[in-house]
Amino acid sequence: MKGRNLRFWRRYALELLAVGLGVAFFCLVVSALGAQPEALPGVLMCTPYYLSMGCAFGLILCCFSIHISYLPLILAMGSTRREAFWGFLWCRLLVVAAAAVLSLFLWLLLPGDVARDGLTLLPLLVLLMLLAASLGSLMGLLYQRWRGLGILVLAVLSGVVGAGASITVMSSSRGAALFSRLGPLGAWTAVGAALWLLLGAADLLLTRSTLRRREVKL
Amino acid sequence: MKEQLTESKSIYLQISEMIETDILRGILLEEEQVPSTNELARLYTINPATAGKGVNLLVEEGILYKKRGIGMFVAAGAREAILKKRRKSFEETHLAPLLREAESLGITREELIAMIREK
Amino acid sequence: MKLQCTDLVKTYGTLHAVDHIALTLEQGKIYGLIGRNGAGKTTLLSLLTAQNPATAGEVTLDGAPVWENREALGHLCFSRELNISPETGLGNLKVKEYLRIASIYYPHWDAGMAQELTELFCLPVKKKLQKLSKGMLSMVTIIVALASKADFTFLDEPVAGLDVVARDQFYKLLLEEYSATGRTFVISTHIIEEAADVLEEVIILREGKLLMTENVQDLLDSARYVSGKADEVDAAVRGLEVHHAESMGRSKGVTVLLKPGEAVDESREVTVQPMSLQKIFVALCGEEVQV
Numbered sequence: 001m002k003g004r005n006l007r008f009w010r011r012y013a014l015e016l017l018a019v020g021l022g023v024a025f026f027c028l029v030v031s032a033l034g035a036q037p038e039a040l041p042g043v044l045m046c047t048p049y050y051l052s053m054g055c056a057f058g059l060i061l062c063c064f065s066i067h068i069s070y071l072p073l074i075l076a077m078g079s080t081r082r083e084a085f086w087g088f089l090w091c092r093l094l095v096v097a098a099a100a101v102l103s104l105f106l107w108l109l110l111p112g113d114v115a116r117d118g119l120t121l122l123p124l125l126v127l128l129m130l131l132a133a134s135l136g137s138l139m140g141l142l143y144q145r146w147r148g149l150g151i152l153v154l155a156v157l158s159g160v161v162g163a164g165a166s167i168t169v170m171s172s173s174r175g176a177a178l179f180s181r182l183g184p185l186g187a188w189t190a191v192g193a194a195l196w197l198l199l200g201a202a203d204l205l206l207t208r209s210t211l212r213r214r215e216v217k218l
Numbered sequence: 219m220k221e222q223l224t225e226s227k228s229i230y231l232q233i234s235e236m237i238e239t240d241i242l243r244g245i246l247l248e249e250e251q252v253p254s255t256n257e258l259a260r261l262y263t264i265n266p267a268t269a270g271k272g273v274n275l276l277v278e279e280g281i282l283y284k285k286r287g288i289g290m291f292v293a294a295g296a297r298e299a300i301l302k303k304r305r306k307s308f309e310e311t312h313l314a315p316l317l318r319e320a321e322s323l324g325i326t327r328e329e330l331i332a333m334i335r336e337k
Numbered sequence: 338m339k340l341q342c343t344d345l346v347k348t349y350g351t352l353h354a355v356d357h358i359a360l361t362l363e364q365g366k367i368y369g370l371i372g373r374n375g376a377g378k379t380t381l382l383s384l385l386t387a388q389n390p391a392t393a394g395e396v397t398l399d400g401a402p403v404w405e406n407r408e409a410l411g412h413l414c415f416s417r418e419l420n421i422s423p424e425t426g427l428g429n430l431k432v433k434e435y436l437r438i439a440s441i442y443y444p445h446w447d448a449g450m451a452q453e454l455t456e457l458f459c460l461p462v463k464k465k466l467q468k469l470s471k472g473m474l475s476m477v478t479i480i481v482a483l484a485s486k487a488d489f490t491f492l493d494e495p496v497a498g499l500d501v502v503a504r505d506q507f508y509k510l511l512l513e514e515y516s517a518t519g520r521t522f523v524i525s526t527h528i529i530e531e532a533a534d535v536l537e538e539v540i541i542l543r544e545g546k547l548l549m550t551e552n553v554q555d556l557l558d559s560a561r562y563v564s565g566k567a568d569e570v571d572a573a574v575r576g577l578e579v580h581h582a583e584s585m586g587r588s589k590g591v592t593v594l595l596k597p598g599e600a601v602d603e604s605r606e607v608t609v610q611p612m613s614l615q616k617i618f619v620a621l622c623g624e625e626v627q628v
Contacts, residue, residue, distance in 0.1 A: 069426035077442035216388040
C-alpha cells in the first residue's frame with residue numbers, strides 16, 4: 001500500500017511544482033519584457049529565485065488548504081493517519097528538493113557572478129521553502145480551530161511572501177547583493193535553520209496529533 | 219411467474235407459491251429446471267437469500283429437488299403434491315375465515331349453504 | 338471474513354452517539370442499517386471503517402484491529418453522503434479527480450466498472466463536485482462504493498436525492514454486483530420499504546444503542562399487527578411481546594413480536610395482519626400514540 005499512498009502524494013507534489021514553475025515562468029517573462037537584450041542572461045539566472053518564491057507561495061497555500069481538503073478526503077478513502085502524515089511530509093520535501101535541484105543545475109550551468117552568489121544563497125532558499133511549507137501547514141491547523149484568525153494570518157503571510165516575491169522580481173540580480181548588505185550570510189542561514197526547526201517541529205507534532213484525533217466529515 | 223409481489227405476505231412465501239402456481243398451470247413441467255435464485259432475485263429485485271428461502275421451502279416439501287452443479291428441478295409428482303397441499307390448506311386459508319366472517323355477520327350455516335348452492 | 342465490534346462507544350461530551358454496541362458482520366450478506374435521525378448510524382459506520390476514533394471498544398477484521406491497519410482497511414469501503422459545502426474545500430475537485438483518488442486508495446478498484454457506471458448514469462466527469470446536483474452526488478458515492486470492490490462496503494443513504502427510477506436502478510445494480518461477487522454490503526437508509534426486499538438482515542439502532550439484528554424474512558414472519566376492541570386485543574396478546582400500542586376510542590392496535598412457538602389467541606375477536614418492515618420499525622422506534 002505504501003506505493004499507492006506515495007503515488008497520490010507524488011502527483012500532488014508535481015502539481016505544486018507546476019505552480020512554482022508557472023510563477024517562475026511568469027516572473028521570467030515579466031522581467032524579460034522590461035529588460036535590454038544584453039541583460040537577458042542575467043534575467044535568466046534569476047529564475048531560481050523566482051522558482052523558490054513560486055514554490056514557497058504555492059507551498060503556503062497548499063499546505064494550508066490540504067488540512068481541509070485532501071487530508072480528510074484520503075482518510076475517508078481508507079488511508080491511515082500515519083500514511084497521510086508521512087505522505088504530506090514527503091510531498092513537501094519532494095517539491096523543495098526538486099526546486100533546489102533545478103536551481104542548482106541552472107546556476108551550475110550558467111556562468112557569472114549572479115550564479116555564484118546564487119549558489120551560496122541556495123541553502124537559505126531551501127530553508128525559505130521549508131519554512132513556507134511549515135507555516136502554511138500551521139496556518140491550516142490554526143484555521144481549523146479558529147477560522148477567522150487563520151484566514152487573517154494567511155492573508156498577512158501571503159502578503160509578505162508576495163511582497164518578497166515582487167522585490168525579488170524587481171531587484172533580481174541584485175538579490176544576493178541586497179542580502180549581503182543585511183549581514184553575514186551564515187548568520188541568516190543559521191537563523192533560518194533555527195526558525196525552521198522550531199516551526200517545523202511544531203507543525204509536525206501538531207499535524208500528527210490532530211490527525212490521530214481527526215474525524216472525517218465530508 | 220410474472221406476478222407482482224404484494225406487501226401482505228412474506229416474500230419468500232410468495233416466491234414458493236408462485237413457483238407452485240406455475241407448476242399447476244403447466245408453465246413449469248415436471249423434471250424441468252426452475253429459475254435459479256439469482257435469476258429470481260434479478261427478476262423481482264429481491265435478495266437472493268430470500269429467493270433461496272422460498273425455493274428451499276419447496277425442496278423440503280419434496281416439490282423441487284436439487285441437481286448438484288446444475289440447479290433446481292421440478293420433482294416428479296409435484297403437481298399432485300401441490301394440489302393435495304392446497305386442498306388441505308384450503309380449509310384453513312379460505313374456509314375458516316369465511317365461517318368466522320359469516321358468524322360475525324350473523325349468517326347461519328343454512329343461509330351459507332343456500333348461498334353456495336345458488337352460485 | 339468477519340467484521341466485528343465489541344462494546345463500541347463514541348461520546349461527544351455527554352452525548353453517547355454510539356452506546357456500547359456489539360455487532361458481527363459476516364461475509365456475503367446485504368445488511369440494512371436503519372434508525373431515526375441521530376440514532377447513530379453514520380457514527381457507527383464511521384467507527385467501523387476507522388474514519389473516526391472510538392472512545393472505547395474495538396473494531397476488528399478477522400481478529401485484527403482495523404484502526405490504522407492498512408491491510409484491513411483495504412477490505413473496507415465507506416462511501417458516505419457527499420455534502421459539498423464551501424467549508425470542506427473539496428468543491429473544486431472534479432468528478433474524475435475524485436474517482437482517480439479513489440482508484441489509488443482502494444486496492445481492488447475496478448476502473449472498467451467505474452467507467453461503465455459513469456456512462457450509465459451520464460455523469461459529467463469534468464464537472465466540479467460543487468456544481469453537481471444532489472442526485473449526481475449520490476451517483477458518485479454509488480460508483481465509488483460499487484467500483485471499490487471492497488469485501489465490506491458501507492453506504493450511507495445512497496439513494497438520497499435519487500428519483501424513483503434511479504433508486505430502482507440502484508437496487509438492481511446492487512443485487513447484480515452482490516450476486517456476482519458475494520461482497521458484503523451495509524446500507525443505511527430511510528427509505529425502508531423499498532430497501533426491505535433487497536436486504537437479508539436488518540440492524541436497528543435506537544438512540545445510539547443496538548436494538549436488534551435480525552433476518553428480515555424472519556422478522557416479518559414474527560411480527561403481527563393485532564387490532565380490534567381494546568379488551569379483546571389485550572386478551573389476545575397476553576404473554577406476548579407487545580410494542581407501540583395505539584388507541585382510538587374503544588379500539589386498539591398493537592404490534593406483536595412472536596417468539597418461536599408463540600401465537601396470537603385468534604379465538605378472540607381481533608384482526609391479525611402481517612406488517613411491513615417500515616411499520617415494524619416505526620412500532621419499535623416511534624413513540625406511543627394516544628388519539
